Amino acid sequence: MSGARIIDGKAIAAELRAAIQEETAAFQARHGTPPGLRVVLVGTHPASQAYVRTKARMAQDVGVDGQLITLPEDASEAALLARIEALNRDPAVHGVLVQLPLPEQIDGARVLDAIDPRKDVDGFHPLNVGRLFSASGGLDPGLLVPCTPMGCLILLRRTLGEDLAGRRALVVGRSNIVGKPLAALLLGANCTVTIAHSRTRDLPAECRRAEILVAAVGRPQMIRGAWIAPGATVIDVGIVRVPAEDGKTRLVGDVAFEEAVQVAGAITPVPGGVGPMTVACLMRNTLIAARNQLD
Numbered sequence: 001m002s003g004a005r006i007i008d009g010k011a012i013a014a015e016l017r018a019a020i021q022e023e024t025a026a027f028q029a030r031h032g033t034p035p036g037l038r039v040v041l042v043g044t045h046p047a048s049q050a051y052v053r054t055k056a057r058m059a060q061d062v063g064v065d066g067q068l069i070t071l072p073e074d075a076s077e078a079a080l081l082a083r084i085e086a087l088n089r090d091p092a093v094h095g096v097l098v099q100l101p102l103p104e105q106i107d108g109a110r111v112l113d114a115i116d117p118r119k120d121v122d123g124f125h126p127l128n129v130g131r132l133f134s135a136s137g138g139l140d141p142g143l144l145v146p147c148t149p150m151g152c153l154i155l156l157r158r159t160l161g162e163d164l165a166g167r168r169a170l171v172v173g174r175s176n177i178v179g180k181p182l183a184a185l186l187l188g189a190n191c192t193v194t195i196a197h198s199r200t201r202d203l204p205a206e207c208r209r210a211e212i213l214v215a216a217v218g219r220p221q222m223i224r225g226a227w228i229a230p231g232a233t234v235i236d237v238g239i240v241r242v243p244a245e246d247g248k249t250r251l252v253g254d255v256a257f258e259e260a261v262q263v264a265g266a267i268t269p270v271p272g273g274v275g276p277m278t279v280a281c282l283m284r285n286t287l288i289a290a291r292n293q294l295d
């Protein structure tokens with residue numbers, strides 16, 4: 001049997017949402033208006049449709065005025081930019097999120113640049129990215145940080161304690177959405193951070209050195225139990241749908257869970273680990289953005 005503690009992202013996300021709900025109620029009482037979030041979906045990408053529905057439902061649950069805006073698959077970049085511009089000007093809207101990926105006729109970087117950095121609840125605007133990477137002496141609580149990395153940091157603190165100083169952390173994956181901002185957050189928390197990627201030499205050896213191992217790759221069960229240091233804390237960001245034995249499909253992470261759970265000190269399951277934290281952190285960012293604008 002395993003010795004690893006299972007990090008219950010679902011329960012921790014529920015606690016976070018309950019705290020956010022109280023704070024949105026207080027915000028509404030102060031300002032006579034709830035925090036407002038607009039989620040823009042272009043096209044009919046099935047996974048994106050599911051994600052935006054979850055975001056809208058979660059917004060209702062925590063007292064955020066969350067509304068979905070849909071544009072057709074063939075919408076022009078100019079049409080999307082005009083929509084963003086209108087949301088930037090709308091005082092009832094405090095957070096704007098454009099669901100990625102976008103259809104190929106639209107330049108994603110131009111779209112992210114167009115969102116008012118104060119309303120950038122995904123934390124992908126270059127100004128917010130720059131602020132995250134140049135933060136020193138602790139994170140500004142008003143900063144809009146990408147949601148999945150923030151969720152990972154909260155899970156780590158809930159598992160290991162608030163003070164992560166000096167911990168050897170390995171982040172496998174260097175995307176702008178997960179790997180890089182998470183590495184910046186861990187560095188800000190005074191971890192000793194290594195970033196691995198597809199060109200890393202001897203990834204198993206890098207993994208074995210890590211006290212904190214975060215996998216954000218998108219390759220099902222790539223990280224084996226034998227790669228994990230005994231007692232390490234493992235955060236599995238990967239979510240990939242694979243065929244299951246019963247002819248259906250199931251979700252798996254980047255870590256071979258059944259092996260890893262025998263060795264690790266604590267580990268997130270997939271699903272039920274990082275995923276629920278991402279949406280909770282989006283609500284957290286919406287509240288932060290609304291406070292930054294109105295308080």
Ligand SMILES: NC(=O)c1ccc[n+]([C@@H]2O[C@H](COP(=O)([O-])OP(=O)(O)OC[C@H]3O[C@@H](n4cnc5c(N)ncnc54)[C@H](OP(=O)(O)O)[C@@H]3O)[C@@H](O)[C@H]2O)c1
Pocket residue numbers: 148172173174175176177178179196197198199200203216217218219237238239240274275276278
């Ligand atoms: N739970 C959530 O809420 C959530 C949120 C976002 C993403 N995800 C999941 O997290 C995973 C990663 O997402 P992403 O957007 O960061 O993916 P991505 O943009 O595709 O980046 C994947 C990263 O993994 C690296 N990589 C690929 N093969 C590798 C290998 N063999 N060894 C080491 N590194 C390797 C790539 O390296 P190079 O840079 O060298 O190509 C890249 O940096 C996906 O499964 C995604 O679905 C989950």
